[in-house]
Amino acid sequence: MTRLLIAGGGHSDVPLIQAARNLGWTVATAGNRPDELGHRLSHVFLHCDYSDPQAVLAAARQFRAEAICACCNDFSAVSCAFVAAELQLPGHDTPETCGIIHHKDRWRQFSREAGLPGPRAVGCTDVAEVTAAVAQLGLPVIVKPVDLTGGKGIQTAHTPEAAVAAAQTALEASRARRIVVEEFLAGTRHGLSCMLQGQQVVFSFADDEFYHLSPYRVSAASSLTSCTAETLSEVLQAVQRTATLLHLQDGIFHLQFIRRPDGRPAILDVCRRAPGDLYVDLVRHATGVPYAEWIVKAAAGIPFSVPPALPPQRAITRHCLMADHSGIMQDIRLDPDVDARIFDRMIWGQPGTQVTDPGLQKFGIVFVDHGNVTQLRSEAPRLQQLLQCRVI
Structure with a gap:
C-alpha cells in the first residue's frame, strides 16, 4: 500500500485526496491550517508550513512517505521537488527544473531562449531595474511577483510612476523579493491542462476563463474552448518543446495563455501541479x-x-461563488433555472460571514451543465449575476 503525502489540504485538494484513497493508499496531508477541508479526509494530518521545503521534508520522514504530491499551490510544488530529490522519491522534476517552471522570471528567460510564444518581459529586483524595464518594454506594463499565484500582487501600470509603485508592492509581496515586468497584451484568457508521458503530451483540455472583480483572478472556467485548432496547436507545440528541453517527468503540465486578436497565443504562466478551485473536477x-x-x-x-x-x-462551467462588495454575507441566491442544472457543488459560505476582500474570497464552487455550446456561450459570462452571494 502506497503511503502518499500531499503537501496541502485545502478544498481544492479534495479530489487528489479522494483519488489516492480510492486507490487504497494511505494518505497524509500537511499544512498549518488544521481546519481546512482536505485534512478531514486524509488518514493523517501533519502540522507544517508546506511552503517550507525543510518542514515538508521532516513531515515526509515522520510519515515514512513513499510518494509525495503537491497541492494546488506553487510553493507546495517547489517543496515537493526538493523532498523528492532528498528522499529519492519518483514522479518529480529536479529542484532546478521546478524553479524554472514555478518562478516567473526564470520561466520568462527560458521561454524567450526557447522561442516560445509569450509576452516580452524583464526580471527585476529593484526600482532602478523596473525603470529600465519600462523604458525597454513601453507602457502599459504588468508587474508581478515571481512566486505568487492566483493574481496576488499583480498590477497594470500605465505610467512610469505607477510602474514603480506597483513594483514596490510586488517586491514586498514576493518571498524571493523578485518581480517580473511584462508588456501588456490584449486578448481572451484561457487555460490548457495537459498530461505528459515520456515527454509527450498524451492528453489535453482547454478552457475559456472568466473573471469577477479582479482581472487577474479566475472566477470561472468552461469547457469547449472558443480557441481555434490553430491556436491550440501552437500552445501544444510549446508544451511539447518545453517537455523535451527540460526533460520533464510524467505528470500534469498546466498553463494559462492569452489568445491575441490575430489568434496567436501568448503563454502567461505555467505550473506542474493541479490547478485550484476543483479544476481537476472540471x-x-x-x-x-x-x-x-x-x-x-x-x-x-x-x-x-x-x-x-x-x-x-460536455458543455459545462465551473463557477466560484463570490460577492461583489464588502460587508456581511446574508445568503446565496441561485437562479432557479441554473440551480436545476447544477450537478455538483461544494458550498462552505455561511450567513454572517464577514466579506473583507470580495475579489478574493470564495464561498463555494458549483458545476453548471449548459446542455450545448450555444447555451454555454450565452450563459457562462452571466453566471456571476445569476448565482449571487448577497452582502449588506
Whole structure:
C-alpha cells in the first residue's frame, strides 16, 4: 500500500485526496491550517508550513512517505521537488527544473531562449531595474511577483510612476523579493491542462476563463474552448518543446495563455501541479477522465493509462461563488433555472460571514451543465449575476 503525502489540504485538494484513497493508499496531508477541508479526509494530518521545503521534508520522514504530491499551490510544488530529490522519491522534476517552471522570471528567460510564444518581459529586483524595464518594454506594463499565484500582487501600470509603485508592492509581496515586468497584451484568457508521458503530451483540455472583480483572478472556467485548432496547436507545440528541453517527468503540465486578436497565443504562466478551485473536477466532468487519479499516480511514479478515444465534451462551467462588495454575507441566491442544472457543488459560505476582500474570497464552487455550446456561450459570462452571494 502506497503511503502518499500531499503537501496541502485545502478544498481544492479534495479530489487528489479522494483519488489516492480510492486507490487504497494511505494518505497524509500537511499544512498549518488544521481546519481546512482536505485534512478531514486524509488518514493523517501533519502540522507544517508546506511552503517550507525543510518542514515538508521532516513531515515526509515522520510519515515514512513513499510518494509525495503537491497541492494546488506553487510553493507546495517547489517543496515537493526538493523532498523528492532528498528522499529519492519518483514522479518529480529536479529542484532546478521546478524553479524554472514555478518562478516567473526564470520561466520568462527560458521561454524567450526557447522561442516560445509569450509576452516580452524583464526580471527585476529593484526600482532602478523596473525603470529600465519600462523604458525597454513601453507602457502599459504588468508587474508581478515571481512566486505568487492566483493574481496576488499583480498590477497594470500605465505610467512610469505607477510602474514603480506597483513594483514596490510586488517586491514586498514576493518571498524571493523578485518581480517580473511584462508588456501588456490584449486578448481572451484561457487555460490548457495537459498530461505528459515520456515527454509527450498524451492528453489535453482547454478552457475559456472568466473573471469577477479582479482581472487577474479566475472566477470561472468552461469547457469547449472558443480557441481555434490553430491556436491550440501552437500552445501544444510549446508544451511539447518545453517537455523535451527540460526533460520533464510524467505528470500534469498546466498553463494559462492569452489568445491575441490575430489568434496567436501568448503563454502567461505555467505550473506542474493541479490547478485550484476543483479544476481537476472540471476536467473530469467535461471529459470523463479520472484526472485527479492520473495526477496522484504520476506524482507517485506509477503509470497512468489514457484511453485512445474520448467521448464528446460536455458543455459545462465551473463557477466560484463570490460577492461583489464588502460587508456581511446574508445568503446565496441561485437562479432557479441554473440551480436545476447544477450537478455538483461544494458550498462552505455561511450567513454572517464577514466579506473583507470580495475579489478574493470564495464561498463555494458549483458545476453548471449548459446542455450545448450555444447555451454555454450565452450563459457562462452571466453566471456571476445569476448565482449571487448577497452582502449588506
